[in-house]
Amino acid sequence: MESSGRRAREASPEGNPVLQTFRDLSRYVRRYPRAYGLGIALMVAFAFLSTFTPIVVGRAIDAFLSDRMTMTTVWGYIGAILAIGLTAASTMVIVRRSLLNASWEIQFDIRHDLFTHFTSLDPSYYDDHRVGDLMARLTADLNAVRMLVGVAVMMGTNTSLVLLFTLYRMFQLDAGLSLLTLGIVPFITFTFFFLLRVVHRRYERVQEQFSNVSAMAQENFSGIRVVKGFGIEDRELGSFERLNDEFIRRNLALTKVEGPLFPLMELMFGVTISVLLLVGGRLVLGLGGDLTIGQFSSFVFLFEGIQWPLIALGWIANILQRGTTSWHRLRAILDVPSRITDGPDTRADVRTLHGDIEFRDVSLSLGGRRVLDRVSFRLRAGEAIGITGRTGAGKTLVVKLITRLIDPDEGAVLIDGIDVRRIPVAVLRRRIGLVPQEPFLFGDTIAENIAYGIPESDDTEARERRVREVARLAQLEGDVDGFPLGFATPLGERGVTLSGGQRQRTAIARAIIRDPSVLIFDDALSAVDTQTEASILEGLRRVQQGRTTIVVAHRVSAFQHCDRVLLFDDGRLVESGTPEALLAKGGYYADIVRRQQLEEDLEATP
Ligand SMILES: Nc1ncnc2c1ncn2[C@@H]1O[C@H](COP(=O)(O)OP(=O)(O)OP(=O)(O)O)[C@@H](O)[C@H]1O
Numbered sequence: 001m002e003s004s005g006r007r008a009r010e011a012s013p014e015g016n017p018v019l020q021t022f023r024d025l026s027r028y029v030r031r032y033p034r035a036y037g038l039g040i041a042l043m044v045a046f047a048f049l050s051t052f053t054p055i056v057v058g059r060a061i062d063a064f065l066s067d068r069m070t071m072t073t074v075w076g077y078i079g080a081i082l083a084i085g086l087t088a089a090s091t092m093v094i095v096r097r098s099l100l101n102a103s104w105e106i107q108f109d110i111r112h113d114l115f116t117h118f119t120s121l122d123p124s125y126y127d128d129h130r131v132g133d134l135m136a137r138l139t140a141d142l143n144a145v146r147m148l149v150g151v152a153v154m155m156g157t158n159t160s161l162v163l164l165f166t167l168y169r170m171f172q173l174d175a176g177l178s179l180l181t182l183g184i185v186p187f188i189t190f191t192f193f194f195l196l197r198v199v200h201r202r203y204e205r206v207q208e209q210f211s212n213v214s215a216m217a218q219e220n221f222s223g224i225r226v227v228k229g230f231g232i233e234d235r236e237l238g239s240f241e242r243l244n245d246e247f248i249r250r251n252l253a254l255t256k257v258e259g260p261l262f263p264l265m266e267l268m269f270g271v272t273i274s275v276l277l278l279v280g281g282r283l284v285l286g287l288g289g290d291l292t293i294g295q296f297s298s299f300v301f302l303f304e305g306i307q308w309p310l311i312a313l314g315w316i317a318n319i320l321q322r323g324t325t326s327w328h329r330l331r332a333i334l335d336v337p338s339r340i341t342d343g344p345d346t347r348a349d350v351r352t353l354h355g356d357i358e359f360r361d362v363s364l365s366l367g368g369r370r371v372l373d374r375v376s377f378r379l380r381a382g383e384a385i386g387i388t389g390r391t392g393a394g395k396t397l398v399v400k401l402i403t404r405l406i407d408p409d410e411g412a413v414l415i416d417g418i419d420v421r422r423i424p425v426a427v428l429r430r431r432i433g434l435v436p437q438e439p440f441l442f443g444d445t446i447a448e449n450i451a452y453g454i455p456e457s458d459d460t461e462a463r464e465r466r467v468r469e470v471a472r473l474a475q476l477e478g479d480v481d482g483f484p485l486g487f488a489t490p491l492g493e494r495g496v497t498l499s500g501g502q503r504q505r506t507a508i509a510r511a512i513i514r515d516p517s518v519l520i521f522d523d524a525l526s527a528v529d530t531q532t533e534a535s536i537l538e539g540l541r542r543v544q545q546g547r548t549t550i551v552v553a554h555r556v557s558a559f560q561h562c563d564r565v566l567l568f569d570d571g572r573l574v575e576s577g578t579p580e581a582l583l584a585k586g587g588y589y590a591d592i593v594r595r596q597q598l599e600e601d602l603e604a605t606p
C-alpha cells in the first residue's frame, strides 16, 4: 500500500498531489453543478443560523439578570431558538442529501470509467497485476475517493463556514478573549489529526491481516480436497492460528490508541474552558474589561459549538489524505495506455478475413527471455494445420500473436497479406474463433455460455436452434440433454458443475457458433478421450470447408485431419510437413509418435 502510493506520486510530477487530485476530480464534480451549488449556498445559511443561537441565549440570560424578562418575552426567545434550530436542521438535511447523492453519482462515474478502461487494457496487463489488488482498488480506493468528494467536501465547507461565523461573532463579543481562543484551538486540531493518523495506520495493519486471514481461509475452502487428501489439517490449523494471533495483536494495538482518543479530547476542551472561565471571569468582574454575563455565556456556548467542527477538521484532513492516495492509485490504472488498439494506420476497409496466415521472422521476448525466435511459416486459407511441441515450446504464444492478444517484438504476423496490427481489432476478434487452453465459463446457463459471442436476438427459437447445432458439432449435445435442466442448466462461478471435458466442449461450441474464418484450438481437446476427439474433428471437418483450422495438441491423434504439422521446440519452429512426411523423416515428431503409440499399447495391455 505504502509503496504503491509512493509510486503513484512519482508517476505524477505535475506538483502538489492534493491540488492535482482536486483538478482531476473537479472534472467529475462539474457534472453536478446543481447539487454542489445548492449544497454550498445552504451551508452558508446553516452556518449563519447555527452560530446565532448562542447569541440569542446570551441575550436571554442578560434579560433575566436585568429583570426585564416577562413570560411573554420568554416565549419569544423560545420561539426564536426553536425556529432557528428547525431551519438549520432542515437546511442540513437538504445539504446532506444533495451532496452525498452527488458523491454516489461520482463514484458511479469513476467506476464506469475504470471498468471501461479495464476492458480496453491489454490482456498482458492482467498477467502482471494481481486480481485481488485490482478488486481492492475498485472497492476500497473508490470508496475513499467517494468520501473525499462527498463527506470531505461537505464537512470541510460546513466546518470552515461555521468556524468563520463563530470567530466573527466571538470577535464582536470580545477581541482579547477571541485571540486567546485562537491561540489554543490549532493545538487541539493538530493533536487530533496526528492521533487519527496513528489510528488509521494501525487500522490499515488490521485490515491487511484480515485479508491474510480471509485469503488463508478461502484457500483452504477451495483446496479442501488437497488438504484432506494429504492429511495436513493440523499443519493448516497451526498456520491459521498464527495468522489469527497476529490479527488479535494488531487489533489490541489499535484499541490502545483508539481508546484514549476521545477522553483526551474531552480533557483538552475542559482545560480550554477553564482558561476561558479564568480570563472571561475577570472581564465579567470588571477587571480589565466589561463583558456582561450573557455575553460571556454566549462566548462559552460559541466555543462549545465549535468543539465538534475542530475535531472534524482533523478527521477531514485524514479523509483528504486517504482520498488523495487512493485517487493516485486509481489514476495509475487509468493512465496505463492499451497498446493493442486501432491506430491511424488501421485499415478501416478490412471487414472480413479469409484466413491466409503468415509469420514473417517473428521474434518475441518476455520477462527478459527470448520465447519465440525468428518463426516463419505460412498457412493458406482453408488449410488445417497442427502445432505440437514440448510444454513451454511457444505454442500458445503463436496463437496469441495471431489473435493479437500480444504483439511481436520483431517481424510481423500477416493475415490475408495485411499486418495484423493494421487490421481493426474488432474484425480480428470476430473472425477468429479461439478455444483457449484454460476456457473460462461465466456464471450463467450453458446456452448463454455457448451463445456468448453472438448478438442477442429477438428470435429466441433460432438462437436455441443454433446453440443446439454447435453443441452437436462439439459432441456436447448428448451430455447436456442428460442434465435435468438441459441447456438451461446454470453453471457455478467457474462452471464447476461441468467436467473438464464438458467445459472444453462448451468452449469449442462457443468458438464455432460465430462461424469464424479461422478456428484455433489451443490444447482444447486434451481433456476428452481419443474417441470423442475423433468425432469432434470429423464433425468439424464437414463444416469447416474453406475455414483455416489450427489444432494445438500434445497427442498426435489430434492431427489426423491436418494437412500439415508444425513442431516447435524452445521457441523455434524445428520441423514442418505432412504428418506422414514427418513420420518418414524419423525426427523428433516420429519420436513422439512412437512414444505415444507405445503408451497406448501399454494401456491396452491388461
Ligand atoms: N506473459 C509471459 N511472461 C513471461 N514469460 C511467458 C509469458 N507467457 C509465456 N511465457 C513463456 O513463454 C514460453 C512459451 O509459453 P507457451 O504458453 O507458448 O507454451 P506452450 O507451448 O503453449 O506450452 P503448453 O504446452 O504447456 O501449453 C514459456 O517458457 C513461458 O514460460
Ligand SMILES: [Mg+2]
Binding pocket: 395, 396, 397, 437, 522, 523
Ligand atoms: Mg499452451
